[in-house]
Amino acid sequence: MILDAKLYTSPQALKADICIMGGGVAGIVLANELKAHFPNIILIESGDEFYTQEAQDLYAPSKKPDNYVDPSYSRLRFLGGTSNHWLNNTSPLSTIDFEKRDWLDNSGWPITFEDLEEHYDSAAKYCGTESDNYNRSFWQKFLHQDNVFETSKSIEFGIAKASIAPVRFFHQYGSHLRDLPSIQVIKNANVIDLEFDSETEDIKEVSFNAYNNITHNIKASTFIMCFGGIENARMLLYFNRKYNNKLGNQYDNVGRYFMDHPTMKPAQLFTQDNDLFKDNSQKVESFNVIRFIQLTEDALRKHRTTNLRMPPIPANSYQLSDGISSFHILKQAIHDGEYPDDFSTHIGNIFSDIDMVVEAVSRKSFDTKLFDNAGEFEGFELNIMMEQGPHRNNRVKLGNETDQFGIPRVEIDWELKDDDIERLWRSLAVLGKEVGMLSIGRLRILKEQSSRLFHDQMGFGHHHMGTTRMSTCEKEGVVDKHQKVFGTNNFYISGCSVFTTGGHVPPTLTIVALSIRLAQHIIGNQYG
Amino acid sequence: MVNKARRSFIFTASTLSALAALEVFTPIGRLQAIQDKRMQLLSRYMLDNWMKIEDMSPSDYLEKKKITMLTTANEIKAYIENDFQKEDIIVVNGFMLSKTETAILAHIDNIKS
Numbered sequence A: 001m002i003l004d005a006k007l008y009t010s011p012q013a014l015k016a017d018i019c020i021m022g023g024g025v026a027g028i029v030l031a032n033e034l035k036a037h038f039p040n041i042i043l044i045e046s047g048d049e050f051y052t053q054e055a056q057d058l059y060a061p062s063k064k065p066d067n068y069v070d071p072s073y074s075r076l077r078f079l080g081g082t083s084n085h086w087l088n089n090t091s092p093l094s095t096i097d098f099e100k101r102d103w104l105d106n107s108g109w110p111i112t113f114e115d116l117e118e119h120y121d122s123a124a125k126y127c128g129t130e131s132d133n134y135n136r137s138f139w140q141k142f143l144h145q146d147n148v149f150e151t152s153k154s155i156e157f158g159i160a161k162a163s164i165a166p167v168r169f170f171h172q173y174g175s176h177l178r179d180l181p182s183i184q185v186i187k188n189a190n191v192i193d194l195e196f197d198s199e200t201e202d203i204k205e206v207s208f209n210a211y212n213n214i215t216h217n218i219k220a221s222t223f224i225m226c227f228g229g230i231e232n233a234r235m236l237l238y239f240n241r242k243y244n245n246k247l248g249n250q251y252d253n254v255g256r257y258f259m260d261h262p263t264m265k266p267a268q269l270f271t272q273d274n275d276l277f278k279d280n281s282q283k284v285e286s287f288n289v290i291r292f293i294q295l296t297e298d299a300l301r302k303h304r305t306t307n308l309r310m311p312p313i314p315a316n317s318y319q320l321s322d323g324i325s326s327f328h329i330l331k332q333a334i335h336d337g338e339y340p341d342d343f344s345t346h347i348g349n350i351f352s353d354i355d356m357v358v359e360a361v362s363r364k365s366f367d368t369k370l371f372d373n374a375g376e377f378e379g380f381e382l383n384i385m386m387e388q389g390p391h392r393n394n395r396v397k398l399g400n401e402t403d404q405f406g407i408p409r410v411e412i413d414w415e416l417k418d419d420d421i422e423r424l425w426r427s428l429a430v431l432g433k434e435v436g437m438l439s440i441g442r443l444r445i446l447k448e449q450s451s452r453l454f455h456d457q458m459g460f461g462h463h464h465m466g467t468t469r470m471s472t473c474e475k476e477g478v479v480d481k482h483q484k485v486f487g488t489n490n491f492y493i494s495g496c497s498v499f500t501t502g503g504h505v506p507p508t509l510t511i512v513a514l515s516i517r518l519a520q521h522i523i524g525n526q527y528g
Numbered sequence B: 001m002v003n004k005a006r007r008s009f010i011f012t013a014s015t016l017s018a019l020a021a022l023e024v025f026t027p028i029g030r031l032q033a034i035q036d037k038r039m040q041l042l043s044r045y046m047l048d049n050w051m052k053i054e055d056m057s058p059s060d061y062l063e064k065k066k067i068t069m070l071t072t073a074n075e076i077k078a079y080i081e082n083d084f085q086k087e088d089i090i091v092v093n094g095f096m097l098s099k100t101e102t103a104i105l106a107h108i109d110n111i112k113s
Helices: A025-034 A053-057 A114-124 A136-142 A169-179 A229-242 A297-304 A321-334 A345-353 A354-366 A418-437 A447-453 A508-526 B003-023 B028-033 B036-053 B058-064 B073-085 B099-112
Strands: A001-006 A013-022 A042-045 A155-163 A182-187 A190-197 A202-209 A213-223 A262-271 A279-286 A287-295 A312-318 A375-387 A395-402 A408-413 A441-444 A490-491 B089-092 B096-098
Touching: A001 A042, A001 A169, A025 A042, A025 A169, A025 A508, A042 A213, A042 A287, A042 A408, A053 A279, A114 A508, A136 A155, A136 A287, A136 A408, A169 A182, A169 A447, A190 A213, A190 A508, A213 A508, A229 A408, A262 A447, A287 A297, A287 A418, A297 A418, A321 A345, A321 A354, A321 A447, A345 A354, A345 B099, A375 A418, A418 A441, A418 B058, A418 B089, A418 B096, A441 B096, B036 B089, B058 B099, B073 B096, B073 B099, B089 B099, B096 B099
Parallel strands: A001 A182, A013 A042, A013 A213, A042 A182, A213 A490
Antiparallel strands: A155 A287, A190 A202, A202 A213, A262 A375, A262 A441, A279 A287, A312 A375, A395 A408, B089 B096
């Protein structure tokens, strides 16, 4: 049943077997997986069944980097969470993502790919992409393009699947929850406190408020926090203020190792056969199968680098214009009063590409297209999503401003580090070498455009990972291999805040797989 | 002033060999349609970049690899693929190119001068 906390006129003292905090993807999957095994589950959600500004405003940070997106724009705080606007692009992590890599500091999950592999099929069903794996050999027959990397040891195609239409988790699975008397979904319920018994190391109860100063409590045997990558850390930091960092934070790891998936277009691919990469997706039943270029695990190990998801996107002369990019770089440099690197190169680009520069000015200033050839296909942009390393000093922490409940808003410290950028160039060089060797084409790497690539042209996957990371010990993380918060007996976290490393693919499929695995662990505990 | 005779020689021998190997380029891949002047500019550009990085001239490099006017397009293609395999690569304006193909293009201007 679905209840509205705003309708409670007096404080409620509730009891449950399991209290799930957060009604996004992880929370809904957990409720669904646990419902058959526990007679009394409560799921509380800050938002409503639809968007409300009062809930959304709670995501607003007190401070963030200029080039990082405000989470109150990228997240959605109502039942279904960010699945209410995601593109449903799913891929599993790779075997190497779970390994300790000596070229990537702080890497190494306490679980292996094999520990999660069995859950990816069920996760795919939740995400509307059915099962039948993500194996490119299997899907190649559905795609109408040859596998030009078939003989390569360094480059391969990865597979993503996206449901048509995207699965909105509450819309899809909410009815199951609505109809079950054993599950109470309480909306408009904001967790504001929890009580921890440091003797028994148990969470005893959580308190929540419905925007109306009435506080309610839930006692439960097990508590699971699924607020999302930033909010999990924010709330855990807040609770730890009261309990002297006993909740997984003895070593100051909560909020740290914050990762996202930066996106950008750092390279262009010119091919001998212009049709080679023009069609990289195919509708199969109720979902799209999409292929993208990536490095093989052998190449990652050999070159000591991290992976890139590189879908080649057909681009025209205007989009590939050097002149336009250089024009913007010089314009920004003049504005900043700086002398840019490669000044003569940029000047050369502008003059050798003057028609496209004029075209850009005409489009922007007069909304007029001048040259027909500007729209001609010329090559491919690689619109990459990259794996960022887990850097301890990329973090979320508590700021000085508070929300309406008196809980500090979050402060975000995030940047793309030099070693992340070095690995990006290294991985692209592997691709450049391979396309030349296979006579597929030539790769152009846009290092000269770094000043734009990593600033105004950089986007994000909005995947907030790593802030309550899994590890083998509390010294290196926040939760153990079963996602249980160190220092507690009955407090778990789910979502991509538990990721130790982020991989190069969207995290939702793995979030669902981890949530299914966690549910099975909790069920197993119940039955001994 | 470009020497018409040399340009003719370039296009009938060296350039065509390079063109066969350079079909993959765009806009370089459109060399079949461009005018001499652009080819010369491109070659000059390649030569300038070559000389910034390499100690020996393009012609010496080609001679060392025994690439001559008689080398066929398929043989040049094999040289180029081998360059990439061995990471004998030069970066020109961000393009990752084989040294052989760069030397061939740069050599055109080398011949001219």
